[in-house]
Amino acid sequence: MAWCSIKDVRNAPTVLHLDMDAFFAQAEQASKPSLRGKAVVVGGLGPRGVVATASYEARVFGVHSAMPMAQARRLAPNAAYLVPRGAFYRRISDQVMALLRALSPLVEPLSLDEAFVDLEAGGAAWDSESARLAGVRLRADIRAVTGLTGSVGLAASKMLAKIASEQAKPDGLVLIEPGTERSLLAPMSVRTLPGVGPATGDHLRRAGIATVGEMVEAGEGELVRMLGKAHGHALYAMALARDDRPVVAERETKSVSVEDTYDVDIHDRVRVELEVQRLADRCVRRLRGAGLSGRTIVLKVRRYDFSTLTRSETLRGPTDDPAVVREAAARLLDAVDTTGGVRLLGVGVSGLADFTQEDLFAQAAEVRAAEVRVADVRAEGPEEETPEGPAVAGVAPAEHRWRPGHDVRHAELGHGWVQGSGLGRVTVRFETPESEVGRVRTFRTDDPDLAPAEPLPLVRRRPDGAPAVDAAGQGPAVGPRQGSGR
DNA sequence: TCTGGGGTCCTAATCCTA
DNA sequence: TCTGTAGGATTAGGACCC
Numbered sequence: 423m424a425w426c427s428i429k430d431v432r433n434a435p436t437v438l439h440l441d442m443d444a445f446f447a448q449a450e451q452a453s454k455p456s457l458r459g460k461a462v463v464v465g466g467l468g469p470r471g472v473v474a475t476a477s478y479e480a481r482v483f484g485v486h487s488a489m490p491m492a493q494a495r496r497l498a499p500n501a502a503y504l505v506p507r508g509a510f511y512r513r514i515s516d517q518v519m520a521l522l523r524a525l526s527p528l529v530e531p532l533s534l535d536e537a538f539v540d541l542e543a544g545g546a547a548w549d550s551e552s553a554r555l556a557g558v559r560l561r562a563d564i565r566a567v568t569g570l571t572g573s574v575g576l577a578a579s580k581m582l583a584k585i586a587s588e589q590a591k592p593d594g595l596v597l598i599e600p601g602t603e604r605s606l607l608a609p610m611s612v613r614t615l616p617g618v619g620p621a622t623g624d625h626l627r628r629a630g631i632a633t634v635g636e637m638v639e640a641g642e643g644e645l646v647r648m649l650g651k652a653h654g655h656a657l658y659a660m661a662l663a664r665d666d667r668p669v670v671a672e673r674e675t676k677s678v679s680v681e682d683t684y685d686v687d688i689h690d691r692v693r694v695e696l697e698v699q700r701l702a703d704r705c706v707r708r709l710r711g712a713g714l715s716g717r718t719i720v721l722k723v724r725r726y727d728f729s730t731l732t733r734s735e736t737l738r739g740p741t742d743d744p745a746v747v748r749e750a751a752a753r754l755l756d757a758v759d760t761t762g763g764v765r766l767l768g769v770g771v772s773g774l775a776d777f778t779q780e781d782l783f784a785q786a787a788e789v790r791a792a793e794v795r796v797a798d799v800r801a802e803g804p805e806e807e808t809p810e811g812p813a814v815a816g817v818a819p820a821e822h823r824w825r826p827g828h829d830v831r832h833a834e835l836g837h838g839w840v841q842g843s844g845l846g847r848v849t850v851r852f853e854t855p856e857s858e859v860g861r862v863r864t865f866r867t868d869d870p871d872l873a874p875a876e877p878l879p880l881v882r883r884r885p886d887g888a889p890a891v892d893a894a895g896q897g898p899a900v901g902p903r904q905g906s907g908r
Numbered sequence: 909t910c911t912g913g914g915g916t917c918c919t920a921a922t923c924c925t926a
Numbered sequence: 927t928c929t930g931t932a933g934g935a936t937t938a939g940g941a942c943c944c
Contacts, residue, residue, distance in 0.1 A: 465912080472912050474944095487944080492909045533944045617917095619942045652918060653941090676916065683912060718936085728911070734937060766912085 432578050433600045434549050436542040437669065438557060439575040439583035440522065440564075443592040445535035447477035449511055450504055450827060452569050452880045454839055456851055456859040461485070461501035463494050467826065468685050470765070474506050478592055504827030510877040511535075514568050521563050525556060528669045535572075538580055540669035550599060557595050569855070569880040577603070579665035581616055588614075603663035608635030615660045622649060622657075637661040675712065679720065679770025680704045687726045687763030694760050694767065695752065701769040702748040714774050715742035719750035722768035723758050730766075733757060740775040747771065823874065824848040824867060833871035835863065837878060843867060855880045 442448065446464040451457045461480035465473040471491035483498040495503070515534040522529045522537055526544025531537040541547035547556045557574040564572050575586025577598040585607075590596040598606060607614070612634060613623045626632070629648060631640055638661045646654030659665065680701050688694050698721065709715065720734040733754040741747065751769050824830070824843040830850055831837055838852035841862060848867050853860025855878055865872055 468912095469909080470912075472910095474912080488911080490910050491912095493911095496909085536944070617942070621941055650919070677914090679914065681913060730939085732938060736936065768913090770914090 432542065434542065434547070435553050435576045435578050435583075435597050435600060436540065436547045436549075437577055437580055437583040438525075438539040438541050438553070438560070439577075439580070439587040440518070440537050440539070440560070440572050441575075441584075441587045441591065442518065442535035442564075442570060442572040444475050444477050444481075445570075446475040446506055446511055447480070448570050449514055449880070450502075450507075451477060453510075453829075453855050453877060454827075454851070455853050455855070455857060457502050461498050462504065463491075463498065463501045464504050464506050464827075465491055465494075467491065467503060467505055470683050470685060476501075502827075505825050507827065507877065513877075514570065514880070517567050518564055518572070521560060521567060525560065528671050530669045530671060530673070538583065538669045543669070550597060554595070554597050557597070561595060567881060579663070580667050580669065581660055581665040582663065584616065585610075585614060607661065607663055608633065608638070610634050612637060615657060617653065617657060617660070622653070625649065634661045675714065675774060677720075677770055677772035677774065678705060678709045678712065678714065678716070679722075679768055680708060681722060681766055681768025681770075683724070683766045684764075687765050688767075689761075689763045691760060694764060695755060697767050698751050698755050698769060699748050701767055702751045703744050705769045705771060706742060706744040706747050709771055710742050714771075714776055715740035716771035716775065717741075717773035718771065719747055719754065720768075720770040720772060721751050721754035721758070722766070722770065723755075723760065723764055724766035725760070726763040726765060728765070731758065734772075736773065740773065829875040829877050831873050831875040832863075832865075837875060848872070854878050856882065 447462040450462055450464060451460075459479065460477070461483065462477040463473055463480050463485055464475045465471050469492070473485060473487055473489045473491060473494050475487060476485040476489075476494070480494075480498050480501050483501070485494045485498050485501070491503070494501070511534050518535075519529065519531060519537065522539050525546040526539050526541055528540035528543040529537055530539075539546075541553055541556055547553035553576045557576050561572060561574055564570065571593040573587045573590040573592060574595045575583040575588070575590055575598075576595070577583040577586050578600045582598050582603055586596040586598050610633060611623075612618050612626050612631060615634065615637075618626070625648060626637070629640070629644075631637055637645065637657065642655065642658040645658045648654065649657065682697070682701065684697075688697065717738075717740045718734055718736045720732055722730065722732050724730045735750050735754055737746070737750065747769070824840045826840055826842055828840050829837065830840055832850065832852070835850075835852050837854050838850040838860060841849045841851050843849065846867050847864050848869075849862060849864045850872070851860050851862045
């Protein structure tokens with residue numbers, strides 16, 4: 423609420439930004455002793471995959487996030503390439519977020535591995551010394567509970583705290599003393615400021631503006647002229663180290679969407695239509711899972727030449743009816759030319775409400791086909807995300823179960839993880855987070871002794887009964903196996 | 909051998925309505 | 927009743943973020 427009005431902008435460095443270091447890659451290294459100290463790249467392994475996270479060892483070779491996987495393989499051919507394990511990372515993230523919430527009720531998660539904390543609101547800090555102490559303790563607690571390292575930035579605003587944590591990486595803490603902000607920012611690249619990406623950066627560079635100091639010299643009017651009202655004003659304020667955005671604990675979702683990039687462009691119109699229906703269903707499952715409904719249906723199409731277009735339609739009222747979303751998506755697709763092929767399709771819903779006000783007109787139109795459709799939807803079952811994503815041509819289902827990096831259990835040899843698979847064989851390394859580097863064995867992909875397994879906790883529960891931060895059922899006893907063989 | 913997936917926010921054009 | 931206008935809603939696209 424009004425804990426931070428414009429006129430009492432804080433002057434103590436009590437905004438904390440936490441950023442876990444190379445989070446996905448670090449989690450994989452912690453879980454797999456044989457990968458520690460090695461180049462690890464996590465991302466999509468298909469022909470059109472990109473890097474989600476590269477370990478610091480992989481970054482030495484020039485591999486970085488958002489890089490096409492093929493390019494990463496050229497730069498670091500000997501790195502370990504793994505697919506992301508969302509549920510595993512989420513469990514660790516929950517533990518970290520629980521530690522943050524112990525510091526303050528005002529925690530603003532930005533993603534699984536990043537969050538802002540308002541230390542002042544939680545009474546955890548009030549000046550530089552107390553803030554630094556809170557940051558040091560937090561890093562130690564994260565280490566103890568998750569076994570992973572995170573970097574902490576402390577400053578008087580969100581922007582500066584984020585810049586500080588960036589400077590602290592990896593495994594460090596940086597505090598920006600109030601009063602030093604402008605001189606600190608002045609020599610930095612304009613790209614340091616949040617909201618300056620490749621396009622804005624180029625724009626500024628062409629105008630001879632490369633540093634934050636030069637942005638200030640250019641003046642607010644010039645920035646507004648170049649970048650538009652909202653962006654210009656906002657960036658000028660940032661350049662002056664003015665940022666009074668509060669830490670916001672609850673942010674409501676504005677849209678829900680799903681999209682798939684296909685390994686091979688789809689040319690067949692019927693297949694395109696089928697995929698759109700599938701995506702619409704998946705989107706509705708997500709929507710319902712979040713207890714939401716929405717009015718605006720959005721279709722996204724990326725064509726063979728990477729040109730991307732969106733088409734949207736706003737209904738009379740919010741819906742979470744799969745039939746309604748499917749039909750809207752199909753209508754939108756009717757207006758799109760897909761000859762030449764599409765590489766990506768997506769379906770989204772925005773204009774969200776947390777209740778459903780059925781569109782009576784659409785409902786009326788539905789009545790005739792209702793029985794058939796209801797039967798369809800039931801047959802698909804409740805909220806069951808298909809983990810495979812887009813169909814991969816030519817991969818047998820049996821091999822598809824063994825995804826690189828995923829945990830497995832062998833009846834005799836115990837716990838391990840898939841190092842690779844293909845040609846009817848799967849290679850497994852038998853090790854656990856707390857074991858020595860394990861040995862490698864190869865099996866037939868249909869070996870009955872081999873089964874998918876849940877990831878093991880990275881840190882065993884402390885025997886001294888220390889404050890157990892049990893955010894998500896983390897513990898040696900893993901619950902009943904989740905159905906699908908992820 | 910190009911370029912994922914899930915989001916947010918902003919802008920501009922267009923249409924509709926008061 | 928006609929017209930001009932202001933402002934909101936819708937639509938599409940782009941930039942940015944992790």
